[in-house]
Amino acid sequence: MPAGDYSASRYSALDQITPSNAKNLHAAWTFSTGVLRGHEGQPLVIDNTMYVVTPYPNVAYALDLKTEGQPLRWKVRPENAQAAVGTACCDVVNRGAAYADGRIFYNLLDGHTIAVDGVTGKVLWRTTMGNLGKGETMTMAPLVVKGKVIVGSSGGEMGVRGWIAALDAATGKQLWRSYNVGPDADVKAGARFHPFYGGRDASRNQGASTWPGTTYMQGGGTVWGWLTYDPELNLVYHGTSNPGPWNGKQRPGDNKWSASIIARDADTGEMIWAYQPTPHDVWDYDAVNENILVDLPIGGRTRKALVHFDRNGFAYTMDRATGEVILAKPFVPMNWSTGVDLHTGRPQLNPEKTPFLGKKVSFICPSLEGGKNQQPAAFSPATGLFYVPTNNLCMDFEAREVSYIPGTPYIGANAPEVGGPGGYRGEFIAWDATVGRKVWGIKEPYPVWGGALATKGNVVFYGTLDGWFKVVDARSGALLWKFKVGSGVVGNPVTYIGPDGKQYVAIYAGIGGDMGLLIAGDVAANLPYDVRERGTTLPDLSRWTSWGGMLFVFSL
């Protein structure tokens, strides 16, 4: 599974690497993916084979870990429309593959899902899921649940209508598909839909009634983040992206179920509950970040919790059976809201930091990149803490009217970003979700755009935009070891036992993604061999990294 388990804990029970020996880590071997774009996601390791999926053109490699030199078992170069490169909003990333029953499943940027035989590399099926001409792309990592490959769309900046779908793992045939915005039938909100807030009657057709006319048809609400699954409840959890366009005046209303957390029946796709952290999102906050499923001791009893670090800067500890918000606390500096009303579930807005057409609002925190973005957090049952890579950026926001022209962006705002308060632009934090409190933090000069990995050895791994791969003590946050990899890290560490019985840790080095690309300004020339002018937010980042596409593997 892309995140290690269905709960997306990104926790491993391996314990060879510990705070006392981490200083002995060294590079064991490396592999060039041949692609110089943002390497979000992570490799998979199954039965001494490592599976790597690159950014566009989404080449897949199977590396034989049993043979010295890690030769390829196979390589897949799928058909993948070139136009997808300029249709994807935020670099041409891919967040990884899923494995089940001898097959690898992953999405192509141009809107296809494919299944590959894990042994032979043969493409077993290929299903068209998205319409590239309308701006739909696919970047997320699928999740396989009971023979169903669950996938979702990207393109929230292109006026698309976001969806999530399940495919038959054996055949690639679509079993169900649900939009996230629009009438109840389209979003699969039926008799079993019981949102915790608002009541059942009030909830009818909210996916359409909270939009003017049929503007939900361009309303976004895509599913480009991580999926999780609770086998006991048989629920799949996903976030949805920002509403389109960013200019809120063109879509008065709550704009449900964009910027929402949604629980769906895994078999049917039916919506069971939904919660919207940012109603009428006019900050491009999304709610697409991962929903980590853990049982936590809260208020003297064990709660079946869902923990979600939202772009809007609040960390939500929720009841994953009902959608109740147990607590919501800021995990980064913020000023757009003063808190979340737990009776209504709604954020209390700061009117001075709420953008509307005709007014340029300055220094809203967090910025549209969010307190955290796609970089997934980890949870360690050994410490009871979440390890969260965060951003500390703020923005000015100026909305403008925008026309919907299919195949072009549907944004309608300018939102330049600057560093947040405190003189640092990212922080790697440990978070106690039972009370909503930061336990420790490591300030970083740049947003921490790579994910976290926690292990039973009580160490935590993460990488940075300026190209450091770090190991810290899970209890204290003390830095134990670091290594300068070949490019900025926007991917997620994984760990595995090699054929020699040793614990290995693997990480991609390849700057890109929304942060590396748009903010670092790498596309200013769009050619990796150019010297290029950087964006204004991270003007000094180019001193520390250039483009890359490498896998680094470490061991003791």
Added chain:
Amino acid sequence: MRMSLVVCALLFGTVVEGCASDSRAESAKQRPAQSAQDLAGRFVSHAEHIQPGGVAPFRGLQLVNPHDGDAKALATGAKLFVAYNCVDCHGADGSGAMGPSLADGRWHFGGTAAEVFESIYQGRPEGMPAWGSLISDDQIWMLVSYVRSLEAGKDVTSENFGGKTVERSGH
């Protein structure tokens, strides 16, 4: 032309010239006559393309921007750049975002007026839409005027990290 009018009608409070007149037909009249014997005349010439055998340079379609040097047309082009959502791909002032920068003087498909017209008119493979099917030639020429105005002095050849801030220089 009908499609152009539809798009023009979508624009919010933007002064859009070239919407009202059938400028595509006018531009078509300016194009040279084409014959099977003169294939070269059907294609834009690109200065950076190799001429095999060292023969005389490829002489392509002679396209002239009817608005060259017209500040008003350039200003309209700037509005069109926002109205047609170019700005959200190529960034504010064409500084680069989803799509490449138009302001760094480094052109993937050439920076002459004819080459930029061709890029907008017929699109490019990595996601640049083929606008010739939707908007008038006249509007494309105004966009050409605006886009070509962005690059002046913006190329950066060197970045020096020796000081407290990054010093950039070029040309």
